[in-house]
Amino acid sequence: MPITHEIPVNLTGRSYKVTVGVDLLEQVGAAAAALTGSAGRGVIITDSTVRAIHADAVADSLTRAGCRCDVIEFPTGEEHKNLTTYGGVMDKLLSLDPPIDRKSVIVALGGGVVGDLAGFVAATALRGLPFINVPTTLLADVDAAVGGKTGLNAPAGKNLIGAFHQPGAVIIDAAVLKTLPAGEFGNGLAECVKHGVIRDDSLLDFIEGNIAKIMAADADTLAELIGRNVAIKAAVVSADERESSERAHLNFGHTIGHAVETAAGYGVVSHGQAVAVGMVAAFGIAEARSLIDSAAGRVRKILVALSLPVGFDDLPDLPAEARDPGRLREIMAHDKKTLGGVVRFILPVAPGSVAIFDDVTDEQIKAAIAAL
Amino acid sequence: MPITHEIPVNLTGRSYKVTVGVDLLEQVGAAAAALTGSAGRGVIITDSTVRAIHADAVADSLTRAGCRCDVIEFPTGEEHKNLTTYGGVMDKLLSLDPPIDRKSVIVALGGGVVGDLAGFVAATALRGLPFINVPTTLLADVDAAVGGKTGLNAPAGKNLIGAFHQPGAVIIDAAVLKTLPAGEFGNGLAECVKHGVIRDDSLLDFIEGNIAKIMAADADTLAELIGRNVAIKAAVVSADERESSERAHLNFGHTIGHAVETAAGYGVVSHGQAVAVGMVAAFGIAEARSLIDSAAGRVRKILVALSLPVGFDDLPDLPAEARDPGRLREIMAHDKKTLGGVVRFILPVAPGSVAIFDDVTDEQIKAAIAAL
Numbered sequence: 001m002p003i004t005h006e007i008p009v010n011l012t013g014r015s016y017k018v019t020v021g022v023d024l025l026e027q028v029g030a031a032a033a034a035l036t037g038s039a040g041r042g043v044i045i046t047d048s049t050v051r052a053i054h055a056d057a058v059a060d061s062l063t064r065a066g067c068r069c070d071v072i073e074f075p076t077g078e079e080h081k082n083l084t085t086y087g088g089v090m091d092k093l094l095s096l097d098p099p100i101d102r103k104s105v106i107v108a109l110g111g112g113v114v115g116d117l118a119g120f121v122a123a124t125a126l127r128g129l130p131f132i133n134v135p136t137t138l139l140a141d142v143d144a145a146v147g148g149k150t151g152l153n154a155p156a157g158k159n160l161i162g163a164f165h166q167p168g169a170v171i172i173d174a175a176v177l178k179t180l181p182a183g184e185f186g187n188g189l190a191e192c193v194k195h196g197v198i199r200d201d202s203l204l205d206f207i208e209g210n211i212a213k214i215m216a217a218d219a220d221t222l223a224e225l226i227g228r229n230v231a232i233k234a235a236v237v238s239a240d241e242r243e244s245s246e247r248a249h250l251n252f253g254h255t256i257g258h259a260v261e262t263a264a265g266y267g268v269v270s271h272g273q274a275v276a277v278g279m280v281a282a283f284g285i286a287e288a289r290s291l292i293d294s295a296a297g298r299v300r301k302i303l304v305a306l307s308l309p310v311g312f313d314d315l316p317d318l319p320a321e322a323r324d325p326g327r328l329r330e331i332m333a334h335d336k337k338t339l340g341g342v343v344r345f346i347l348p349v350a351p352g353s354v355a356i357f358d359d360v361t362d363e364q365i366k367a368a369i370a371a372l
Numbered sequence: 373m374p375i376t377h378e379i380p381v382n383l384t385g386r387s388y389k390v391t392v393g394v395d396l397l398e399q400v401g402a403a404a405a406a407l408t409g410s411a412g413r414g415v416i417i418t419d420s421t422v423r424a425i426h427a428d429a430v431a432d433s434l435t436r437a438g439c440r441c442d443v444i445e446f447p448t449g450e451e452h453k454n455l456t457t458y459g460g461v462m463d464k465l466l467s468l469d470p471p472i473d474r475k476s477v478i479v480a481l482g483g484g485v486v487g488d489l490a491g492f493v494a495a496t497a498l499r500g501l502p503f504i505n506v507p508t509t510l511l512a513d514v515d516a517a518v519g520g521k522t523g524l525n526a527p528a529g530k531n532l533i534g535a536f537h538q539p540g541a542v543i544i545d546a547a548v549l550k551t552l553p554a555g556e557f558g559n560g561l562a563e564c565v566k567h568g569v570i571r572d573d574s575l576l577d578f579i580e581g582n583i584a585k586i587m588a589a590d591a592d593t594l595a596e597l598i599g600r601n602v603a604i605k606a607a608v609v610s611a612d613e614r615e616s617s618e619r620a621h622l623n624f625g626h627t628i629g630h631a632v633e634t635a636a637g638y639g640v641v642s643h644g645q646a647v648a649v650g651m652v653a654a655f656g657i658a659e660a661r662s663l664i665d666s667a668a669g670r671v672r673k674i675l676v677a678l679s680l681p682v683g684f685d686d687l688p689d690l691p692a693e694a695r696d697p698g699r700l701r702e703i704m705a706h707d708k709k710t711l712g713g714v715v716r717f718i719l720p721v722a723p724g725s726v727a728i729f730d731d732v733t734d735e736q737i738k739a740a741i742a743a744l
Binding site: 086087090099151154157161162163333334 | 455458459462463466467470471492495496497498499500521523526527528529531532533534535536705706713
């Protein structure tokens with residue numbers, strides 16, 4: 001059970017460790033016991049897909065560590081990340097016998113949907129329970145698993161309901177990614193590219209130099225890739241827990257990306273695909289504003305090598321509405337990051353560096369979308 | 373618009389002011405503008421009863437202060453403090469046009485149910501909005517409005533879903549209490565007695581000396597009563613935001629009281645009535661353990677003068693199950709404050725002073741309940 005990276009996340013009054021490596025599921029029990037105390041209790045919240053593959057290993061780990069273990073499952077899919085599913089999971093959690101108490105640990109086992117929903121359950125059951133995030137997708141590994149954002153989708157938009165709730169520990173096992181569908185796997189890579197653009201040009205070098213191993217899901221290569229990405233995300237989140245300036249950089253590619261995802265309807269495009277075209281559009285705006293010159297081409301080439309979309313032609317299932325610049329601009333006005341009607345953009349200004357712009361015009365936004 | 377008390381509440385990284393006085397509803401707008409900025413926005417969340425009486429005054433105040441104002445209403449009653457109502461209010465909030473943003477202020481206008489539900493909406497909409505609590509019942513004034521607890525009831529028990537979310541301001545208008553039903557008003561007094569027992573014997577003197585004015589809802593007397601109680605609650609909460617030791621003292625009377633409330637079913641006994649008999653039972657346990665000698669009689673006399681119950685005979689609608697010591701003990705095991713099966717009691721040890729006891733036996737608990 002080799003650990004390759006241990007990344008501390010330091011937040012006001014709370015800090016925790018992200019452990020990255022290969023074959024780490026068996027370490028979840030020890031982490032839970034450290035939070036819940038001896039003869040403690042863990043409740044695994046997972047989806048139906050992940051339960052079938054990984055829940056037994058994690059449950060065994062909890063039992064071996066002396067913890068009582070229950071498993072609560074909900075159906076797989078972004079369409080279940082809503083208040084109805086939350087209510088059902090919460091009812092099951094609060095009806096366990098013997099009842100849970102404030103030292104009971106929630107173990108979120110799954111992708112971003114599981115982490116967000118189980119994290120929100122942990123944030124709001126008994127006004128807050130400790131939780132351990134055990135992400136099982138590359139996207140969740142490098143993005144959702146660090147930062148403390150939990151949440152649900154609402155009819156009016158994605159992630160509009162939620163809370164900040166930091167995990168007690170995050171345990172990332174790169175070996176579990178071998179069971180990940182190719183499409184889902186590729187999507188996580190979009191966030192890796194994003195991290196390279198906003199903070200670390202050498203990460204783009206690493207990706208360029210390891211395309212074949214990455215696409216073959218080589219566990220050691222992925223552990224290295226994940227470790228580097230988590231370190232970037234953790235540094236940004238530690239610097240700015242509440243998303244006022246530093247953390248806003250993580251929204252690079254997400255402003256237009258989220259709008260595309262919302263307009264398409266949940267599940268039509270993945271988060272990573274939406275972010276990929278969102279990044280291309282952001283580069284388009286940056287070029288139109290003469291912020292950069294040649295960087296856009298390199299990033300497009302990397303996205304293509306990673307089988308990620310760089311334009312609407314790469315997303316044939318995308319409905320016309322989700323390609324419409326006017327409609328997408330309207331959706332952006334409803335984004336929770338929009339303050340007083342101003343749509344904030346994160347744009348590249350140099351290799352590994354971005355800045356915040358509050359003065360992007362409607363014309364620039366629509367032109368960049370039209371060029372996709 | 374006389375302000376009689378301004379009580380600072382100091383919590384890690386956040387502090388706010390509780391303003392108590394007479395005819396203060398017209399000051400809500402200025403408080404909202406201070407939080408949301410110029411040309412800001414306030415959304416009043418209230419119940420159908422309070423909307424009819426007070427919402428116009430608060431809406432006018434917001435408009436005069438330059439804030440856009442919307443009102444969201446839900447049906448009056450503890451039975452609506454649940455996930456279904458929360459989901460409905462949240463959907464309305466997230467569907468407002470133009471959409472709310474992270475500077476939009478939630479104004480909770482109503483009793484404890486409104487404060488808890490609207491506070492939980494504020495805690496979880498867009499992962500956290502500023503909110504102003506404007507309580508309109510004595511119980512909410514002296515108990516729920518300070519402390520940052522928000523929450524919903526679940527089928528498995530009261531307040532099992534929720535979050536800690538501190539208000540930006542609390543504005544308490546003693547004049548609104550003249551419209552309060554006598555029963556509801558008397559219930560709030562139970563918390564005042566509790567505060568006297570746990571921290572301030574002179575508060576019991578004040579109550580004893582002003583029974584007639586209190587029972588006549590004299591606004592100046594109530595403002596003084598509320599101010600003194602808020603100061604006690606604020607001092608306790610500031611000292612211990614996360615309810616580990618100091619704050620646990622506020623649970624005096626609640627351990628058995630909550631169990632009675634749960635066993636009776638929502639709405640059969642009020643919170644204040646349940647706490648009143650819970651306090652009597654706690655005094656019974658304290659006497660059985662020889663912690664105190666004569667104090668119990670004085671507190672019983674005050675409760676009677678305030679038309680509060682001191683035993684099950686005073687609660688004729690209480691079902692047999694809610695008088696059953698064994699059943700109540702079982703419910704206590706499910707309380708979210710119970711850790712590892714140990715039921716924690718707060719017991720009086722001297723005038724204005726209580727302590728925490730983790731070793732109260734099942735026999736002592738059941739005997740005190742049987743004596744009610």
